Amino acid sequence: MKVEQLRLEHYRNLEPGVLRPCEGVNVIYGSNAQGKTNLLEAVWLFTGGRSFRGSKDGELIAFDEERAELTMDFFAQERQQQAKVTIANGKRSAVLNGVPKASASALIGSFCAVVFAPVHLSLIKEGPAERRRFLDAAICQEKPAYAGLISRYSHTLSQRNALLKDVSYHAELLDTLEIWEEKLARYGGSIAGERLRYLSGLSKEAQEVYRGISEGKERFSARYRSTFFEEGGDARQLAGQLRQKLFASRREDLAMGFTGCGPHRDDVEITIDGKSARAFGSQGQQRSCVLALKLAEASMLRRSLGEKPVVLLDDVMSELDVSRQDYLLNHIGGWQVFITCCEPDAILRMASGAAFEIDKGRFQKEAPGPVP
Ligand SMILES: Nc1ncnc2c1ncn2[C@@H]1O[C@H](COP(=O)(O)OP(=O)(O)OP(=O)(O)O)[C@@H](O)[C@H]1O
Ligand SMILES: [Mg+2]
DSSP states (O other): OEEEEEEEESBTTOOSEEEOOOSSEEEEEOSTTSSHHHHHHHHHGGGTOOOTTOOOGGGGBOTTOSEEEEEEEEEETTEEEEEEEEEETTEEEEEETTEEOSSGGGGTTTSOEEEEOGGGGHHHHSOHHHHHHHHHHHHHHHOTTHHHHHHHHHHHHHHHHHHHHHTTTOGGGHHHHHHHHHHHHHHHHHHHHHHHHHHHHHHHHHHHHHHHHTTTSSOEEEEEEOSSOSSOOOHHHHHHHHHHHHHHTHHHHHHHTSOOOSGGGOEEEEEETTEEHHHHOOHHHHHHHHHHHHHHHHHHHHHHHSSOOEEEESSOSTTOOHHHHHHHHHSOTTSOEEEEESOTHHHHTOSSOEEEEEETTEEEEEOOOOOO
16 A cells, blocks of 8 residues: 555645655654644545544644645555545545545545554553553454444443442342343453454564564563453353353452453553563663554554555654664565654665655655765
């Protein structure tokens, strides 16, 4: 998948213009607040997803303007394509290859990208919910039906939780608990099965990337930590284990008024050389871990799509030493990458690729510097 041309009109602070990136690494550099992240966000919108900064659609339109228009020519599914995203009246709409779509999210699957932004550091720094969200979102990209499984599980979980509270007033309801537990175990077993399958591929890929980033000096690992099983298994075995655990924890769950075990409480443990990255990792190591996970996600997506998604790396360079930066600049071969940074020094170490300087929303192409 390659972005060939991006035309922007009245998007954030970016001046109307056309960006023609190269097929490899594109560095976008400039001082703070010049529009670097805005440019990555503009590319991201073509995935059909919402802004990775959590902005509302209306906030994407340049101040004092009424509509923003973005047009992208890209190469995907072995052909030239064009997508257009318009933002007006606080809403996004899209046209793909001349055909208007019901909503901008209809672009999902046509153009695919993976993004790293500083907010994703929460994947390491924060609690388990962030890691579960990451896994689930990544699996949904591969298997859209997984989203339905998650919502059936959540619905069943809230039914069991409500019942746990009601049983103290109506003891006769205890019998119905089993019905909900049976369902919860079935959905929960399938979720855990999917997560284990995905994580086993993802962690292998991430390990490989991390080895490259750290020049083989550190070892990355990501392991599923469950609240209801020790050893993995298939969906049916996992469902059996969850059923038993739910039954065994009834007394505890009744006292707390909620369900204390299940995929909604599971975690992924990320370690460097066997030590928790969250508790002991340095800033650069934590950043490298998230980067490894994101690039691994891109590799997983490539397997399911049959082609490479575009990689967007916002502000990834800071806190990384020169050798880790070099890995990003020179060792992600065959992928189209967009990297933002403040310092233009990085470009001098780029073996090939393109650089764009961005100044007060205006972007211009510069020739990459000589290789030292
Ligand atoms: N809708 C909008 N219209 C006009 N300007 C906007 C709009 N939304 C954001 N901006 C401005 O865009 C500017 C650049 O934002 P951006 O986040 O892209 O900067 P950046 O180059 O990534 O900076 P940093 O290096 O600090 O991350 C901000 O100063 C902001 O005020
Ligand atoms: Mg930025």
